[in-house]
Amino acid sequence: MTGLATLFPPPILFFALGFGAGAARADLSIPDALAKTLSLYLMVAIGLKGGAALATPGGAEGLWAALAVGLALSFLLPVPAFGLLRLGTGLDRDTAAAVSGHYGSVSVVTFAAASGILATRGVPAEGFMPAVLAAMETPAILSAILLARLGGGAGGPKLQGGKLAREVLLNGPVVLLLGSFLIGWITGPAGKAQLAPFTEALFPGALCLFLLEMGLMAVRQLRVGGGGLSARLILFALAMPLIGGAAGLAGGLLAGLSPGGVALMAVLGGSASYIAVPAAMRLALPLADPGVYVTLSVAVTFPFNILVGIPLWLRMAGT
């Protein structure tokens, strides 16, 4: 039993439950407000924890190298993604650029699931990784816009400068993660002690509930948006996390992270955004098809990462 429990910790099992229930068309649904609440909660908890870790003596060691690796991954991963999509799937330029931005960027819940599993197994990881997570949200959005522009894409309605800048620089997850990180850092151990029942004791349970919802949501989106996806697009959404994860693994080793940190960097590299980037792409590349990028990210890559990616990178990183 214990062996099984290590292979399939509760959050993963709840994801499978949600996915299975959705696939069997069980009459189970979770209020939208709960899913949004849990997503906010995870960001606040991850940010606070990371900031408090940075405030401990020696907590900043290795931070800059890891940030540099994270920024580079986020900025560069869209390039191979875009190449694969244009050459291999025949997706139009704008949609291909938008999709590639999602894969350079990151998924907070995938990160949370991996952190949770590391914590359960008692594997330590650099406490500042949430800052790396936040740093990786945005550069990929800029890459995607550049990829669409080079060679005449991003036509159609003219860009709305102000709104777009807000979505890119001030998108919700980045603001919340960085803000909570800062607050965790400012308030240090005292703040941590006070907020621990909220940010730490509840974390595993909240993660389980959220992954249940993500399983249901993945199937629902697959059902409404899956019809528009070719087999090649689905293949891309399974291959790209392997490429990004391998790049993250290499980057983590390069930055000299601990095994736990390397695993998390690989998870970040392999994960795809489904909150910040869709919102930014909708404004930056209005001709791109949101049905394609939301569905690939939420309904194909996310489940793949939860079920295959995380265990793979944890093992490859030697944790």
Next chain:
Amino acid sequence: MTGLATLFPPPILFFALGFGAGAARADLSIPDALAKTLSLYLMVAIGLKGGAALATPGGAEGLWAALAVGLALSFLLPVPAFGLLRLGTGLDRDTAAAVSGHYGSVSVVTFAAASGILATRGVPAEGFMPAVLAAMETPAILSAILLARLGGGAGGPKLQGGKLAREVLLNGPVVLLLGSFLIGWITGPAGKAQLAPFTEALFPGALCLFLLEMGLMAVRQLRVGGGGLSARLILFALAMPLIGGAAGLAGGLLAGLSPGGVALMAVLGGSASYIAVPAAMRLALPLADPGVYVTLSVAVTFPFNILVGIPLWLRMAGT
């Protein structure tokens, strides 16, 4: 004070507060999303706890007998309910069948309230009772359909096989309870330790908030749907939980359960569904009047069980 607190533990008092506030038309309301969230939370917490209990050595002792009793109660209780309704109230066949299905099935919150009170008093009960709870959701639905069919009911629009089968076999509460139960069982003590702050420490507080909402909801439903109820129907909704509870008490003794387990079995027998069964009945017996069965179950029987039934069965079971 302590004596009062034992007679009226916090969840019951919060129910009374909600009911009183609603009856006085206080301007107090709880977001729908919160009620749904708390309901999901209770199912997950109860399921996980039950599964973990089953995974402890000796935890399965007596399970099969209890399951058999639970299944029998759920399948058979609709028969006297239907008889009473047809002979005593003049309700049409379809609505009578639908109502009787609710009383064979069970209410998760009533079970949660009773478990909470047992826990407060330190009375142990068989850990597998959540599995019995899940098992009792469905058979009554089949009985109700059979009762409507025998003698030509269930006419009108033809049955939608697929949708109906989903509602019956894959209704939300059953899937969530059984799924969480399974996860609790698979992950055993390790999972339990990790999730305890979520599933156990929060349980009493979440139950209080939910019962507050149930109190408000009961009055609201009484107000909008109560006009359509005859005195005889209300009498039925007060008598039937006594019949079901007595049957549950006998069944629990028969199955050789501990006093705590007998009390819970009586509570299950006396409780009426208001999540799974209404949804199934709406599809299976579309000519039945949902105003009648939702109102009887939520607004008459549920309050009766919280205020009268639970204390009664706890005392009768000798806890």
Next chain:
Amino acid sequence: MTGLATLFPPPILFFALGFGAGAARADLSIPDALAKTLSLYLMVAIGLKGGAALATPGGAEGLWAALAVGLALSFLLPVPAFGLLRLGTGLDRDTAAAVSGHYGSVSVVTFAAASGILATRGVPAEGFMPAVLAAMETPAILSAILLARLGGGAGGPKLQGGKLAREVLLNGPVVLLLGSFLIGWITGPAGKAQLAPFTEALFPGALCLFLLEMGLMAVRQLRVGGGGLSARLILFALAMPLIGGAAGLAGGLLAGLSPGGVALMAVLGGSASYIAVPAAMRLALPLADPGVYVTLSVAVTFPFNILVGIPLWLRMAGT
């Protein structure tokens, strides 16, 4: 770091984060249902805690004096507020009366934030203060109606007696606070022990999340309703909390409260309602402009109290 953390505890920092994110038009929003849930949670938690404190030996000492001061403040503070508004801002009689009612009454979240900070610093305060909070909700509403009536206001559509009485006497926050207080008192230490993980361990985290939302909400309301406010009205909304707070400070000293209690009484005096009173005023004074009173209370006075008022009164009270 520790010094900074004492000056700016986590809840205040989260408020600043929300306000800053809103002001920068970051794409961050919190589901309405979550804000309402957190507001209910704070009332339940504060009420339960206060009731349990009252049930401890000696817990009622000084209660009556504090209640008398609170009632007097709530009833009388609208008078200077009304005078200032009529003489200084030229606001019409009905709107001036409605606004003044808000400033006599109190804000639960402002109280919660101040209590949280006292708790962090280890400063004790009278446990019955939540009862004072509840007592102060309503009298100001009556004053506001009287102020509007004297001299012919409150014209227009005729008063709806029943609905109005419900809003005044049975408004949500009062019912929930007093009800929870009563439950806390009835169930005493046993109830407290059982509910502590919910009401106490979660409190700081829930407060942070709620203040994040209040920051966002303040900016949002400032944006949609701020255009209708003159500079003089804004000045009023900054000056009145100082007047009310000073009166509360004096009243607290008069009632012989501890420094922590004096600080809380000052915070109550300086705070302005934005849940109970707007709802009551909408019915009692339908010709008053809700855009003015909601915006002043939520978007000007609340932020001022969080950032300036609370630190000021805590220091003035000598905590």
Next chain:
Amino acid sequence: MTETALHARKRIEIVVEAKRADDVTELLDRLGATGWTVLPVAQGRGRQGIRQSGDLSGVLDNVLILCIGSAALAERVLAAREELLGARPAIVSVSECQVLRGERFG
């Protein structure tokens, strides 16, 4: 011919504060409406400026009430204009529609 299945009715649409919605629906009930439907409103602008739903007191929430009924019902509603306006609706609009099963819309 399916056209004959349709019956001309009036479609009354009222935007009003959520806290006053009961006043409107009670009036409709009293005037003999066979039913009505209340839709939530997320945001609105009018003479009061922008009203954004979701404030904690609920005073800025609006709803849209839709009531389909006979021309006679619409007449009665307009005749009760004073009482209707007492609930301070922002919009009272009437348009034409055709319904299946006219007997359901007295």
Next chain:
Amino acid sequence: MTETALHARKRIEIVVEAKRADDVTELLDRLGATGWTVLPVAQGRGRQGIRQSGDLSGVLDNVLILCIGSAALAERVLAAREELLGARPAIVSVSECQVLRGERFG
């Protein structure tokens, strides 16, 4: 002249139980509707009395389905009256409207 930019279409409005909404939208799809929009309903009254959304089972939730289409579509919907009524809608109403870009509303 802008008027010429507008094309006459039918506005079909259906109030139905949330649990049966799929039956209606599937029928609309089959009859060739180019689209439809589902709006949440907070509360309603009809022959069943008051239906207040938000009960835990969801059986008292309603939705309003809006479908804009050609007169021919409206004809087909009315012709499929039996099947449509199988989903037990409370209201089926049709009114006139004019749309920009008529080609989008087959």
Next chain:
Amino acid sequence: MTETALHARKRIEIVVEAKRADDVTELLDRLGATGWTVLPVAQGRGRQGIRQSGDLSGVLDNVLILCIGSAALAERVLAAREELLGARPAIVSVSECQVLRGERFG
């Protein structure tokens, strides 16, 4: 005679992405609308396939904007067609209605 209390106006109905709703309401404001109402949408189907509200990024959320105004306002809205379509609305429909207190709907 109550009929005389009613004033003919236009009922403009626009379905658009929630993230672009501001573009539409700002345009309406600029064109002199005296108000508008935004209703939430639960689900919809159109040329993009099914759009199910509630995804975490919010890009699949739609709203329905209702604006009642004069025929002249409707003309101006249609004349600003290019800018309006820049917000990529799925539906722009206009129908007739009659309102109480016509002075409120410039």
